[in-house]
Amino acid sequence: MSVSAPTPLPESREPDSRSSPTSSSVDVRVEGLSKRYGAFWALRDASFDIRSGEILGLIGPNGSGKTTLFRCVAGVAPATSGVVRHREAPIAGKHRKHFLYFVPDGIRPWPDQTVDWVLRFAAGLHGAPAKARDEIIASLGLSSLLAARLRELSKGEHRRVMLSIGLLTPQPLLMLDEPFDGLDLRQTRDVMSVLTTHARSGRTLFLSIHQLGDAARICDRLVLLSDGRVAGEGTLDELRGRARLGPTQSLEDVFLALT
């Protein structure tokens, strides 16, 4: 993948690397979100805030409920209980698409269509100008794949196409489920760079990440999820403090200490 203007990322993304996202107003508040499948609780009373302009990471091991939480917050799956507020107002699931867009993990849409057409479709449907589409294509290195059909793409290539669709949408909050899954080290860094640039333009990003190293590098704040419960929320330093760990301890150590 070739990126037009790669932006070097710090090894660990600290809050001061952008314009104080942690002090920004709360844009979305998730309160007591629970989801039950039969007798199994996939989510239990999950509560946290999403602040305007931040990159919030949802981290947790496989099966911890990250995707379920994303689907419930996005309103594409019903929660058993709980409320999602936008600027303090509770918003029903079907209306959440007006302020957030969710790109799920593991979907393979429109396998017979070309990348070029899918991106034109996404831009046309969401009202994104052609210039923005071209910039996203260039920034994610998709130019050489435009004629390919989606079913011909590798996992990483497909991931970048799905990411492009998300970036073409206008909602102020973009939720990406496992945006780095399937990407190699260089691709991951490049996509992080694109997301960071995108976030600097004022968009809030909520990323579900199971690789803790990736999460520590890109996220302003983190929500730790374990067995469907929120085990902690805050910046890495705040989480270290809550776990009573030193400033050199990694997110992995913090996660293990808090869950």
Add this chain to the structure above:
Amino acid sequence: MSAHRTRWLLEKELRELAASRSYWLLLLVVGALVGHQFMTATSIYAEASGAGGGPAALSQGLSPLEGIVVPTFGAYDIAATLLFPFVVIRLIANEKQTGVLALTLQSPLPFSATMMAKLVALLAAWLLAGLAGAVALLAWRGAGGHLYGPETVTVLLGHLLRGLLTIGVGAAAAALATSAASAAIVALTVILGTWALDYVAAARGGVIASVAAYTPSAALRVFEHGELRVATVLILATLGIGGIVAATVWLREGEPVSRRVRDVLIVLVTVVALCTVFARVRQSRDVSEDRRNSFPRGDEVALRSIDAPLHVTVYLAAEDPRLADLERGVLAKLRRTMREVDVTYAARGRSGLFERPDQHYGEIWYQLGDRREMTRSTTDEIVLETIYRLAGRAAPPADTAPPYPGYPLAAGMRAAPWIFFVAWPLCVILAWWVGRRRPVSRRRAA
């Protein structure tokens, strides 16, 4: 902006259809089926018209509607039953199977707009498949054959509504079932169920027969008889659109299951209520050139002038062929013509071998006001005489309108095999190949 977005949605659905192998297979098979039906029909019609030196039938009996149009377009009944449901199911079930439903639900347009785009795309696909039938009609006209516009268009409308019904059933099955395979089983089960209903109705009559009048096969027969019956049009459209609405409601996966179940039930109840109301609509138009669904014009005028309701009590079992004759030749025409016709099917038993027949069996009683008269005849002339006697009126003078002339044509269709078994498949394959070509140079050109 909304129109712009809708155009994108529609293009997406059309592209997804074009990517569907099941649709291309349908086009291929439809061409062959229509070709076979058309060649068989024209051959039989030519023989009846005296081709090859054989005896010609009475020309009045040679109607292109039932001789050519109905059998040729009968191919679409097969396609709508066994092929088109899979095209519909693929288009809907893919939303769930590929996970794209999560994106669709977040579309800036309402989810109903997406489903409406699917409906429009599927109707367009069904119309495009109808091109083979149109080619057959053109070939018939080209050979000097006669077509009467209103009755031909009515048959086409019947098949369009048949397609809409298939879309509704397929969409509902695809939405409710967990996979495309399960949806196909559900759709086929529904189709088999309507066949069973037809079978049972033929033997039992009553409420079952009333319901069975709107199974796909029975409803199509109305159009094929050259009758444009408002109730049939409305009910087929309601069932088709109802299926789409039920699918739309069920696919809103962001809503709790209990709410979706409730909403689907509301849709079902609404559809049943509407169909019940529509079934009472008696307006219909006989669009056949030979007026096969009507009494002579003079009799129609005389019958319309009778204000009193006509009560008919029929002592014939449902499976008795005389009842079918009476229904088609007399009762259907009376219902179309008189202000109020009330028919009671009073045969209790069935005319089985070991059943003791009712003492009134075979009688048909007509009552106008307090006057009653019985006849066993099922022919319209005798029934009309009976009604005029009950009404105390003289029969109108015989119709002076020229009789239906009939349109014999002993033409061979030598080009038909080339059209339907060579040119049509080649066109379909060529269209598929052009559609599959990449819009720009091969991927990874570097």
